[in-house]
Amino acid sequence: MLFRTLADPTRRAIFERLCRQGEQTVGALTSQSGVSQPAVSKHLGVLKQAGLVRDRHEGRQTHYSAQLGALAPLMDWTREMAGFWEARFDDLEDLLKRMDQ
Amino acid sequence: MLFRTLADPTRRAIFERLCRQGEQTVGALTSQSGVSQPAVSKHLGVLKQAGLVRDRHEGRQTHYSAQLGALAPLMDWTREMAGFWEARFDDLEDLLKRMDQ
DNA sequence: TTGACGTATAACCGCAGGGATATATGTTCG
DNA sequence: CGAACATATATCCCTGCGGTTATACGTCAA
Structure with missing residues (x-):
């Protein structure tokens, strides 16, 4: 779900902005997003459902902030893939060593 | 481009399989993919264009293998986002410390 | 050379989803 | 209360893309 959520450039830009500049209102995010x-709001809903953002209501404004913890599965997945690669590389090294003898 | 490439479950599964089990022919990948x-082939084309896989022709077969180096930008991006978050967290800590005095 | 095989490309289809506009919901202020 | 404001929801449109089938291209075997 994370990949799909972050695949859209507009949505990813919103998330990056929340990461870089912290909590923002919908209006502030809209003014620099290039879309309506x-x-x-729809993008924020998707990000929220993915656990990537939190919302905080204050009067008639809604403040959104990034939830970095949600990125952990992404780092885990990347590390896992890299791990598989290294494991196979080690196997190859072992094989080559054995062939060398 | 990486997020978009990895967003599709079928395509991601193909890439994961290449990571876990190393080089595979198109036929082998097809037999366990659930699609035609x-x-x-189309998914492999997209993965190749994203730099996530390499292809090696051998007779009438084409062997594909994962290119883990292409995941580096993904790890960098994740780290960068986490970095922004921590920086802001440090700022908050500083602010709270100053307010505490 | 001919036919079977492995893969890539072409052409087409259906639908998810990102966009806009219009409007509903909720909030502050006079 | 009523009007302006901030955001959310509804509705619709349209493009992109993942899927299929049909077929082309290259390779091996007989």
Whole structure:
């Protein structure tokens, strides 16, 4: 779900902005997103459902902030893939060593 | 481009399989993918264009293998986002410390 | 050379999803 | 209360893309 959520450039840009600059209102995010406010709200909904952002209501404004913990599965997945690769590389090294003898 | 490439479950499964089990022919990948051979070829094309796989022709077979180096930008991006978060967290800590005095 | 095989490409289809506009919901202020 | 504001939801449109089938291309074997 994380990959799919972060695949869209507009949505990823919103998330990056929240990471870089911290909590932001919908209006602030809309003003620099290049799309309409409803589109931004929709993206925020997707990000929220993926656990990547939190929302905090304050009067008539809604403040969104990034939830970095949600990125852990992404780092885990990447590490896992790299791990498989290294394991196979080690196997290859072993094989070559044995062939060398 | 990486997020978009890895967003599709079928395509990601193909890539994971190449990571876990090393080089595979198109036929081998097709047999366990649940989709048709042309679909697999198309996915492999997308993965190749993203730099995530290499192809090696051997007779009438094509062997594909994962290129883990292409995952580096993904790890960098994740680390960068986490870094922003920590930086802001440090700022918050500093702020709280100052307010505490 | 001819036919079977492995893969890539072509052409087409259906639908998910990102976009816009319009409007509903909720909030502050006069 | 009523109007302006901030955001969310509804509805619709349209493109992109993942899937299929059909077929082309290259390779091996007889």
